[in-house]
Amino acid sequence: MLVYLKPLSIFPQLHSDTLFGAITYAINELYPEKVQDMLEAFKSNPPFILSSTFPFIFNEDETIRFYPKVITKQSSKEANVLVDSKVFKDYKKISYVEEDIFSKMIKGELSEKDILSNYESYERKKSLLLNEKIDIDVSFGENIIPNNTVNRVSNETEGIFYTIGMEFKNIGLFFFIEFMDESYKPLVKAALRFLEDRGFGKDITNGKGHFVHEIDEDFSLDESLDLGDDLDYFITLSRYIPNDEELDKINEYSSYEIDSKRGKSPAGEIRKQIRFFKEGSIFPNYKAFYGRNIESGKDSPAIEYGYAFPIKCKGNKED
Incomplete structure (x- = not known):
């Protein structure tokens, strides 16, 4: 299932873990009797998995979707040649293609080297890489927004604080959900309607985080990407927390980047650091689903979503 989000205001960045947390919160508000069974199911056989959100450009005539920049293995010799070039520095600013x-990249038909050697034929808009120039004015990126602190008694402004959000113009976000248990589909759809009314993020009372959404249940990712059956690796479209077996399967043709997060409970407890593989990382493909959810925190434990959203691809074998 493909879900389009069109932000109506400043919007938070939604990685798979944040998105899962928001959907779980909404299901708990609507169907509190269902949440514990859902979280229990995720310990062994996830009833659904979801991707992070990625940008898409839209106007009356077309929709252009973007995916995370593929994390590739580049030889140190090649990197040394390119690292000081304007082309390589410009390419480093790209997050989505x-x-x-x-x-073409995940099927092995196009390499990062091919892109860099023919970079002038592509178009970069902010952190997006396109095949060609388009006549659509877009704005997409992080912005720091000043906010006033108001005394609730005197109604006078006492100071300014700043929040970080994403600004959008002719750009929205999309993500994928794959259901292993179809009975959860109406719950997730209801959760999205609830979130549309409520908003995403912490600053909903200030008018931020609001959106409208559309669902395309007929969309086929394999068909859209023209994927075949001869692909023996996968690229994750979500943040991915592997288990020990999966770590043992990582080989020389895998390529990945590791990041981390450290959350805070409503009571102020600093939760333990969570490490994960970033979207765009590539690993051997050998089973139905990968990853796990883990608990973080003692006083007020939170569930950290860590299932990969796997798309078949070729391994990063160097030319």
């Missing part, structure tokens, strides 16, 4: 570019 157009669907056609992504499709």
Whole structure:
């Protein structure tokens, strides 16, 4: 299932863990009797998995989807040649690539070296890489927004604080959900309607985090990316926390980047650091689903979502 989000205001960045947390919160508000069974199911056989959100450009005539920049293995010799070039520095600013570019890269038809050697034929808009120039004015990126602190008694402004959010113009976000248990589909749909009314993030009382959404249940990711059956690796479209067996399967043709997060409970407890593989990382493909949810925190434990959203691809074998 493909879900489009069109932000109506400043919007938070939604990785898979944040998105899962928001959907779980909404299901708990609507169907509190269902949440414990859902979280229990995720300990062994997840009833659904979801991706992080990625940008798409839209206007009256077209929709252009973008995916995470593929994490590739580049030889140190090649990197040393390119690291000081304007082309390589400009390419480093890219976070997302157009669907056609992504499709060719994960099938082994286009390499990062190919892109860099023919970089002038592509178009970069902010952190997006396109095949060609488009006549659509877009704005997409992080912005720091000043907010006033108001005394609730005197109604006078006492100071300014700043929040971070994403600004959008002719750009929205999309993500994927795959259901292993179809009975959860109406719950997730209801959760999205609830979140549309409520908003995403912490600053909903200030008008931030609001959106409208559309669902495309007929969309086929494999067909859209034109994937075949001869692909023996996968690229994750979500943050991925592996188990020990999966760590043992990582080989020389895998390529990945590791990041971490450290949350805070409502009571102020600093939770333990969680490490995960970033979207765009590549690993051997050998089973139905990968990853796990883990608990973080003692006084007020939170569930950290860590299932991969796997798309078949070729391994990063160097030319």
